[in-house]
Amino acid sequence: MPEFCLPDVGEGLTEADIVTWRVAEGDEVRVNDVLVDIETAKSIVELPSPLAGTVGALLAAEGDTVRVGAPIVRIETADTAEEAAPRTAVLVGYGPRDEKAGGRRRRRAGRVAEPVPSAEPEHTASVVALAKPPVRKFAKDHGVDLRAISPADPSGIVTRTDVENELRRTAAPAPAERPAVVGVAEERRVPIAGVRKHTAEAMVESAFTAPHVTEWITVDVSATMELLDQLRADRAFADVKVTATVLVAKAVCLALRRTPDLHARWDGEAGEIVFPAHVGLGVAAATDRGLLVPVVPQADVLPLPELAREIATLVRTAREGSLQPEHMTGGTFTITNVGVFGVDAGTPILNPGQSGILAVGSVERRPWVDEEDRIVPRWITTLACSFDHRVVDGEQGSRFLADVASLLRDPSRAMMF
Amino acid sequence: MTLPMTPQPGALDGEHDLVQLLAPDGTRRHDPRYPLEVDHAQLEGWYRDLVLARRIDTEAFALQRHGELGLWPPALGQEAAQIGSGRALRDQDFVFPTYRQHGVAYCRGIDPALLLGVFRGTELGGWDPQEYRYALPQIIIGAQTLHATGYAMGLLLDGAVGHGDAERDTAAIAYLGDGATSQGDVAEAFVWAASYQAPVVFFCENNQYAISVPLERQTRVPIAQRAAGFGFEGVRVDGNDVLACYAVTRAALDAARQGFGPTLIEAVTYRVGAHTTSDDPTRYREDAETEAWRAKDPIDRVRIHLQRAGSDAAFFASVEAEADQLGAHLREVCGRLPEPDLVGLFDHVYTDVPEELARQRDDAIAWQATDEGGDR
Numbered sequence: 001m002p003e004f005c006l007p008d009v010g011e012g013l014t015e016a017d018i019v020t021w022r023v024a025e026g027d028e029v030r031v032n033d034v035l036v037d038i039e040t041a042k043s044i045v046e047l048p049s050p051l052a053g054t055v056g057a058l059l060a061a062e063g064d065t066v067r068v069g070a071p072i073v074r075i076e077t078a079d080t081a082e083e084a085a086p087r088t089a090v091l092v093g094y095g096p097r098d099e100k101a102g103g104r105r106r107r108r109a110g111r112v113a114e115p116v117p118s119a120e121p122e123h124t125a126s127v128v129a130l131a132k133p134p135v136r137k138f139a140k141d142h143g144v145d146l147r148a149i150s151p152a153d154p155s156g157i158v159t160r161t162d163v164e165n166e167l168r169r170t171a172a173p174a175p176a177e178r179p180a181v182v183g184v185a186e187e188r189r190v191p192i193a194g195v196r197k198h199t200a201e202a203m204v205e206s207a208f209t210a211p212h213v214t215e216w217i218t219v220d221v222s223a224t225m226e227l228l229d230q231l232r233a234d235r236a237f238a239d240v241k242v243t244a245t246v247l248v249a250k251a252v253c254l255a256l257r258r259t260p261d262l263h264a265r266w267d268g269e270a271g272e273i274v275f276p277a278h279v280g281l282g283v284a285a286a287t288d289r290g291l292l293v294p295v296v297p298q299a300d301v302l303p304l305p306e307l308a309r310e311i312a313t314l315v316r317t318a319r320e321g322s323l324q325p326e327h328m329t330g331g332t333f334t335i336t337n338v339g340v341f342g343v344d345a346g347t348p349i350l351n352p353g354q355s356g357i358l359a360v361g362s363v364e365r366r367p368w369v370d371e372e373d374r375i376v377p378r379w380i381t382t383l384a385c386s387f388d389h390r391v392v393d394g395e396q397g398s399r400f401l402a403d404v405a406s407l408l409r410d411p412s413r414a415m416m417f
Numbered sequence: 418m419t420l421p422m423t424p425q426p427g428a429l430d431g432e433h434d435l436v437q438l439l440a441p442d443g444t445r446r447h448d449p450r451y452p453l454e455v456d457h458a459q460l461e462g463w464y465r466d467l468v469l470a471r472r473i474d475t476e477a478f479a480l481q482r483h484g485e486l487g488l489w490p491p492a493l494g495q496e497a498a499q500i501g502s503g504r505a506l507r508d509q510d511f512v513f514p515t516y517r518q519h520g521v522a523y524c525r526g527i528d529p530a531l532l533l534g535v536f537r538g539t540e541l542g543g544w545d546p547q548e549y550r551y552a553l554p555q556i557i558i559g560a561q562t563l564h565a566t567g568y569a570m571g572l573l574l575d576g577a578v579g580h581g582d583a584e585r586d587t588a589a590i591a592y593l594g595d596g597a598t599s600q601g602d603v604a605e606a607f608v609w610a611a612s613y614q615a616p617v618v619f620f621c622e623n624n625q626y627a628i629s630v631p632l633e634r635q636t637r638v639p640i641a642q643r644a645a646g647f648g649f650e651g652v653r654v655d656g657n658d659v660l661a662c663y664a665v666t667r668a669a670l671d672a673a674r675q676g677f678g679p680t681l682i683e684a685v686t687y688r689v690g691a692h693t694t695s696d697d698p699t700r701y702r703e704d705a706e707t708e709a710w711r712a713k714d715p716i717d718r719v720r721i722h723l724q725r726a727g728s729d730a731a732f733f734a735s736v737e738a739e740a741d742q743l744g745a746h747l748r749e750v751c752g753r754l755p756e757p758d759l760v761g762l763f764d765h766v767y768t769d770v771p772e773e774l775a776r777q778r779d780d781a782i783a784w785q786a787t788d789e790g791g792d793r
């Protein structure tokens with residue numbers, strides 16, 4: 001029965017997520033009836049049917065991430081007997097990278113459909129497994145028989161990842177028998193995709209590349225809260241809500257003047273530390289799609305009302321889900337307001353490529369000891385600043401954090417910067 | 418900062434000073450500058466052209482989604498601009514298109530299936546430009562305006578202009594988009610065309626977007642106004658009105674052939690679909706905007722007009738059936754486009770193949786022979 005393989009709908013895509021099947025097994029379809037919505041790295045795309053006939057089998061479930069070239073649906077055509085399947089159409093022009101050693105091209109397999117990455121793929125039985133020499137050596141060194149591995153790639157080539165997965169599988173202890181628990185719902189499995197996937201990759205990259213140091217400071221921000229009230233009454237802010245985040249952003253821009261190290265960039269390849277000309281201020285925003293960090297370009301040159309407007313617009317755009325990629329690039333320093341979730345502070349992880357990030361905790365009424373040793377209720381918050389210790393020493397990191405804190409404790413100190 | 422970064426509201430709107438001969442509701446209008454008499458059979462013919470042009474486009478788009486093409490640039494919504502101008506051409510005129518003028522190629526008699534090869538990656542061209550007087554699609558934005566101007570200057574040198582002879586007088590036409598008007602190439606083409614009074618028509622399909630960049634970022638005045646600064650006439654025409662596009666292009670081509678020099682036509686239209694199959698327009702424009710333009714659909718207004726004028730259901734059904742056949746033809750031809758031969762790369766560059774290149778070619782042949790199950 002002819003199969004429809006996932007095409008590359010966007011010039012060089014390697015995979016896509018199945019979003020919604022518009023047909024079910026047994027449905028009749030005509031040519032160009034919509035079969036399925038897929039989500040690529042670029043957009044959601046409808047796939048029309050290349051064939052007329054009956055849907056025989058859906059080969060991927062909603063939520064699955066499918067590699068380009070893998071079959072996603074079988075369609076029984078009226079003249080299936082004559083093998084009416086079109087030649088394997090994907091990979092025209094572009095298509096996925098052909099991950100194989102040497103220059104040999106894989107011939108499209110005549111009129112035979114692509115191998116199906118099903119439970120028992122046929123490669124298991126092959127005498128010689130396909131793999132690059134370094135993968136062969138890696139497998140041999142670890143005592144893994146390549147022929148026992150089911151490659152994830154529909155081309156049938158075993159990759160290093162496949163071998164690593166096999167090692168992990170064989171190394172994992174057998175799951176212990178657990179008594180059945182009555183009344184507990186089943187665990188829920190959510191595919192790792194989209195923003196979640198990118199966040200995960202960025203965090204792992206950052207955490208294991210930049211040696212993080214985090215410093216903390218607890219500060220009385222009552223004066224800043226008073227300033228907020230004044231600014232909200234000011235005509236310059238008539239059309240925009242000025243928030244604590246805006247004043248923290250301003251304080252960060254000012255403090256970076258004195259200690260630009262906190263947004264300098266480690267360029268290992270060039271063997272240089274790069275001091276940017278302007279502050280690209282990332283503002284972390286929690287959205288339905290996950291954590292997004294839009295960037296205010298040249299935040300250091302913006303007057304406060306402009307800064308407030310830029311932040312408000314970007315955060316709103318992020319929440320609406322219409323941020324463009326260019327809105328999220330060019331950041332040199334990031335602010336994350338974890339206080340909105342009601343927590344005191346946290347150790348933020350750097351955005352990859354940046355050297356500093358500031359987490360702002362919740363602003364609460366707390367008992368505070370004033371200059372005359374009296375205990376007074378004040379507005380208190382905790383700031384946590386992580387920095388890349390390759391670029392920033394404790395001295396600069398501490399000075400920067402102390403500067404931000406002193407600006408929030410006494411905003412009139414801004415006159416000094 | 419309160420600098421006005423965008424033009425005044427309405428300054429770039431399509432209604433101002435626009436030549437329109439068939440309103441979106443199917444009503445026939447008249448413009449003393451562009452008198453046009455069209456008989457019923459001719460209008461039925463143009464309706465058929467519009468429907469077939471749309472089918473070429475939607476079928477090729479689907480073929481990309483089938484995985485049969487690497488890319489396709491849709492022309493959905495721009496059919497009237499292409500058919501109207503394409504039908505105004507004479508056989509001897511020469512067309513310099515972009516990658517989106519599928520409807521013009523159709524008017525030149527090119528089998529639409531020939532358009533697919535480049536987008537499947539099996540062809541470097543697809544047809545003989547001389548045979549159809551239709552150049553290969555230009556991918557470099559705006560470069561074709563220079564080619565057309567150069568060709569038109571050649572027509573002057575050949576004395577192919579200004580004889581009052583319908584068979585002999587010739588014009589060139591360059592198609593361009595609104596984004597191309599920001600290119601230096603286009604400004605140079607305008608300068609040369611104006612100063613030589615070259616017989617060339619610049620037909621700008623202003624579809625409001627250069628990929629994601631809206632028209633407001635290309636210009637502060639209607640594009641047609643730019644021509645005045647270069648010293649030739651600019652005309653704004655409803656690009657969704659096949660009659661107006663025909664009449665205005667015919668007049669501009671006539672002027673060029675008679676030796677009155679270039680004209681810039683701004684056909685105000687809308688790219689209803691994506692820039693290409695790799696683009697997602699929902700990221701940069703509102704659905705409401707697209708819907709507003711759908712109400713000005715170039716095919717609907719002709720159908721309404723024809724229905725009122727007496728075309729029956731059988732006529733519309735026959736056009737639909739023909740479109741279905743054309744769709745099947747495109748799928749069938751696409752499925753058997755020959756795979757290109759790598760070695761062919763070496764064949765058309767040098768008359769005498771240098772030794773180094775010959776060695777590379779031999780290596781390529783040897784490498785091909787190592788292919789498993791080589792079926793060549």
